[in-house]
Amino acid sequence: MTATRILVLNSGSSSVKYQLLDMATHERLAVGLVERIGEETSRLKHTPLAGGGEAREQNRRIADHAGALKAVADELAADGLGLDSPELAAIGHRVVHGGLKFTEPTIVDDAVLAEIERLIPVAPLHNPANLTGIRTAMELRPDLPQVAVFDTAFHTTMPESAARYAIDVATADAHRVRRYGFHGTSHAYVSRKTAELLGKDPSEVNLIVLHLGNGASASAVRGGECVDTSMGLTPLEGLVMGTRSGDVDPAVIFHLMRVGKMSPDEIDILLNQKSGLIGLCGDNDMREIRRRIDEGDESARLAFDIYIHRLKKYIGAYYAVLGRVDAIAFTAGVGENAAPVREAAVAGLEELGLAVDGELNSVRSDEARIVSPEYARVAVAVVPTDEELEIAQQTYALVGDAGDRNA
Numbered sequence: 269m270t271a272t273r274i275l276v277l278n279s280g281s282s283s284v285k286y287q288l289l290d291m292a293t294h295e296r297l298a299v300g301l302v303e304r305i306g307e308e309t310s311r312l313k314h315t316p317l318a319g320g321g322e323a324r325e326q327n328r329r330i331a332d333h334a335g336a337l338k339a340v341a342d343e344l345a346a347d348g349l350g351l352d353s354p355e356l357a358a359i360g361h362r363v364v365h366g367g368l369k370f371t372e373p374t375i376v377d378d379a380v381l382a383e384i385e386r387l388i389p390v391a392p393l394h395n396p397a398n399l400t401g402i403r404t405a406m407e408l409r410p411d412l413p414q415v416a417v418f419d420t421a422f423h424t425t426m427p428e429s430a431a432r433y434a435i436d437v438a439t440a441d442a443h444r445v446r447r448y449g450f451h452g453t454s455h456a457y458v459s460r461k462t463a464e465l466l467g468k469d470p471s472e473v474n475l476i477v478l479h480l481g482n483g484a485s486a487s488a489v490r491g492g493e494c495v496d497t498s499m500g501l502t503p504l505e506g507l508v509m510g511t512r513s514g515d516v517d518p519a520v521i522f523h524l525m526r527v528g529k530m531s532p533d534e535i536d537i538l539l540n541q542k543s544g545l546i547g548l549c550g551d552n553d554m555r556e557i558r559r560r561i562d563e564g565d566e567s568a569r570l571a572f573d574i575y576i577h578r579l580k581k582y583i584g585a586y587y588a589v590l591g592r593v594d595a596i597a598f599t600a601g602v603g604e605n606a607a608p609v610r611e612a613a614v615a616g617l618e619e620l621g622l623a624v625d626g627e628l629n630s631v632r633s634d635e636a637r638i639v640s641p642e643y644a645r646v647a648v649a650v651v652p653t654d655e656e657l658e659i660a661q662q663t664y665a666l667v668g669d670a671g672d673r674n675a
């Protein structure tokens with residue numbers, strides 16, 4: 269039997285998202301989510317997709333990641349898709365921070381685990397959870413290849429001129445302070461898909477990719493390689509996001525410490541969790557913000573305008589970085605669904621060859637599509653992202669003929 273299935277795990281601090289995919293048939297066999305791990309109100313939602321089974325829920329305390337993964341394994345086994353199946357080729361793990369070392373998906377061994385652990389100081393929220401997910405999966409199937417796919421990998425092609433902050437080099441290097449970028453799996457997938465949509469090879473096109481979800485980032489991609497991205501040392505830099513401020517004058521932090529008497533942890537929470545759209549108007553869901561704007565709500569309008577102003581500045585900046593742009597691709601929750609955001613982001617940029625066609629832009633679809641008018645020099649595209657598929661593809665490409673081992 270050939271092993272063609274890949275289990276994709278995205279382990280957060282209190283959640284595990286998963287998908288089981290068959291790479292031979294490109295079929296999604298099951299998807300699910302375990303939330304609120306460690307709390308009394310943990311929940312597992314499992315949806316078998318092959319054979320059209322009903323979604324199932326478990327509402328009971330799940331104490332830790334080991335318990336969560338065991339529960340996921342049991343649910344998969346109940347559908348005949350258990351982790352012990354010889355058809356399972358590998359488990360692909362999303363790992364947020366791979367530093368400079370991990371430029372490619374990597375089979376996990378002790379040295380890889382140690383390096384991911386060494387990067388915890390620059391990804392204190394994410395890497396510990398990712399590590400726990402990998403270690404737990406290794407305990408369940410020690411014989412199976414575990415592959416780490418890094419959010420930072422796509423951005424490791426950035427030149428030093430884009431990756432370095434203009435601060436004292438010795439201090440920066442001592443503490444590994446530089447711009448790493450995140451959402452790389454999505455930027456990689458969407459830039460390839462956009463080239464496909466244009467009927468070109470990725471090496472032939474220059475793109476600006478706008479991943480606008482609850483977290484948001486922009487990237488400038490030249491010939492398939494990232495040359496700049498808006499997130500930096502952490503995912504806080506750059507665009508206005510659902511709950512993160514994006515760019516601020518760094519002196520805001522000293523000011524809040526000295527004058528506002530806030531601690532570093534309080535400021536961290538302020539900028540990461542209480543800022544962005546939610547800090548500006550109390551809502552971080554673009555649907556709700558648009559509804560409030562339609563009702564004449566001033567603070568929702570201002571939040572939207574600040575969001576768009578920042579987005580436009582990055583489009584202009586990356587246009588200049590690239591020199592020539594073939595397409596701008598919108599992706600993730602806001603980018604794929606919010607037509608007013610796409611329209612406002614390129615409004616007034618006709619001189620740069622940018623425009624959207626009102627009718628095309630308002631069509632709702634799950635397909636990748638072009639929403640700019642025929643005459644526009646730069647294509648504006650809506651390209652649904654699929655980070656799980658990208659992780660599965662990268663994992664499968666790496667383990668290659670793993671099936672033969674299980675034959």
Ligand code: AMP
Pocket residue numbers: 480481482483510552553554555600601602605606
């Ligand atoms: P993501 O992080 O990619 O899952 O994106 C989540 C965000 O997408 C939500 O917080 C909303 O702001 C936005 N979103 C999702 N669906 C829609 C929609 N139909 N219209 C506008 N915004 C949406």
